[in-house]
Structure formats: C-alpha cells, structure tokens
Amino acid sequence: MRPVVEFMLRLVYEMQDQVSKTRSFAFISDLHDISLTFVEHRPEDAVPRVLEALPPGHYNTDLGNSLNTFARDFLDSVDRRTSLIIVGDGRNNYNDPRADVLQALKLRVRRIVWMNPESPWMWNTGDSDMAQYAPLCDAVHEVATLKQLADAVDDLFSYR
Numbered sequence: 464m465r466p467v468v469e470f471m472l473r474l475v476y477e478m479q480d481q482v483s484k485t486r487s488f489a490f491i492s493d494l495h496d497i498s499l500t501f502v503e504h505r506p507e508d509a510v511p512r513v514l515e516a517l518p519p520g521h522y523n524t525d526l527g528n529s530l531n532t533f534a535r536d537f538l539d540s541v542d543r544r545t546s547l548i549i550v551g552d553g554r555n556n557y558n559d560p561r562a563d564v565l566q567a568l569k570l571r572v573r574r575i576v577w578m579n580p581e582s583p584w585m586w587n588t589g590d591s592d593m594a595q596y597a598p599l600c601d602a603v604h605e606v607a608t609l610k611q612l613a614d615a616v617d618d619l620f621s622y623r
Contacts, residue, residue, distance in 0.1 A: 468514065469510055469514065471550045471551075471578075471580070472489070472509075472510045472513055472514070473506050473510055474550065474612070475487050475501075475550060476501050476506045476509060476510065477506070478548070478616075479498070479501050479502075485498070486498045486537070486540055487501050488529075488533065488537075489513055489517055490517075490524075490525075490526065490529035490551075491517050491519065491523055491524055491525075492523045492524065492525045492528065492529075493525065493528055493529055493532055494528075494529040494530075494532040494533050494536075494537075495516065495517060496537070497509075497513050497516075500512050500513055500516075523556070524554060524555060524556050524558075525555065525556065525558045526551065526553070526554075526555045526558075526560065526561075526592070527555055527558050527559045527560045527561035527564070527592075528558065528559075528561070530561045530564040530565055530568070531561050531564050533564075533568075534564050534567060534568065538571070541568070541571055541572050542571065542572070543571070543572065543573055544573055545571075545572040545573055546572070546573055546574050546575075546576060546619070547568060547572045547574070547575045547576070548575075548576045548577075548578065548619070549575065549576070549577045549578070549596075549600075550577075550578045550606075551577075551578075551579065552579055552580060552581045552591070553577070553579055553581075553586060553591050553592050553593035553596055554589070554590045554591050554592070555590055555591075555592045556590050557590050560592035560595050560596065562592070562595040562596060562599065565596060565599045566599055569599050569600075574601040574602070575599065575600045575601055575602075576600065576601060576602045576603075576604070576615075576618075576619055577593075577596060577597070577600045577602070577603045577604070578604050578606045578612075578615055579593065579603065579604065579605055579606065580605075580606055580607050581605070581607070582605060582607065583605055602615075602618060602619075604618070
C-alpha cells in the first residue's frame with residue numbers, strides 16, 4: 464500500500480477541497496486527523512508532512528484499531544448526511560478487523576464507499592479483510608488505474 468499512499472493522499476486532499484465539511488484521516492497502526500494539515504498547506508507540502516508524521520513500519524497496519532479510534536474519538540463528526548470514504552487495501556496484518564465497528568458506523572452514516580488499489584481477486588487472500596468489510600459498504604471500487612479512479616469518483620458524486 465505504501466507505494467500508492469502519496470497518490471491517494473493527493474486524491475483525498477483534492478476531495479477535501481471539493482466537498483464542504485470534509486475531514487480527512489490517515490492511518491497505519493492508528494488513526495490521525497490530517498484535516499488541519501490539508502487546510503493549512505498546499506498538497507506539495509501537506510502530503511510530505513502527513514507521510515513524515517506517519518512513518519512506515521514493517522507489518523504494522525492495524526485498520527481495526529484505526530476504526531475503533533475513529534468510533535471512539537470522532538463519532539460526533541458523522542451523521543446520516545455523511546459519506547464515509549475509506550481508501551486502502553483492507554489488509555490488516557492478521558489483527559482484529561473490527562468489522563463490528565464498521566457495522567456500527569454504517570448505521571450512523573449515509574453511506575460507506577471503499578476505494579481499494581488492489582485487484583478484487585486479491586481482496587480475500589493472506590491478511591486481507593475485504594471479505595468482512597465489503598458487505599458493509601454501499602460501494603467498493605478497485606482503483607488501480609486512472610480510469611477506475613475516475614469511474615469511482617464519478618459514482619461518488621452522482622450518488623443521490
């Protein structure tokens with residue numbers, strides 16, 4: 464996932480700029496609110512700042528913990544008008560995926576959209592938890608190419 468993180472952060476940056484009341488978060492082993500960094504800095508400065516604040520580690524991704532942190536600390540930032548967009552490969556290094564937390568979030572938000580840079584045939588291999596996450600999402604998109612990304616964004620903004 465790390466090789467595509469910079470591109471995905473730029474995508475999130477641009478989406479935050481296009482949608483009012485957007486909050487942005489990044490995670491590896493835990494969740495971090497990066498909204499202020501994106502508001503205060505241009506993307507060429509903001510993205511490196513986020514990457515520096517979240518240094519990579521070997522096999523330390525814990526999406527389940529990050530979902531739990533979101534539910535614990537930021538639940539008041541979502542409601543029935545919220546579209547929750549998750550950008551990531553759904554790999555969790557065999558940690559608890561906390562699908563129960565995603566299920567609770569689903570009951571609170573308008574919709575959950577997942578953008579995954581991996582091919583669907585890889586979603587349920589090894590440490591991938593997409594088999595548990597995907598049924599809880601209103602849409603799941605493979606976004607490995609610019610065309611796939613454009614289609615996912617078109618779908619995101621055409622949703623009523």
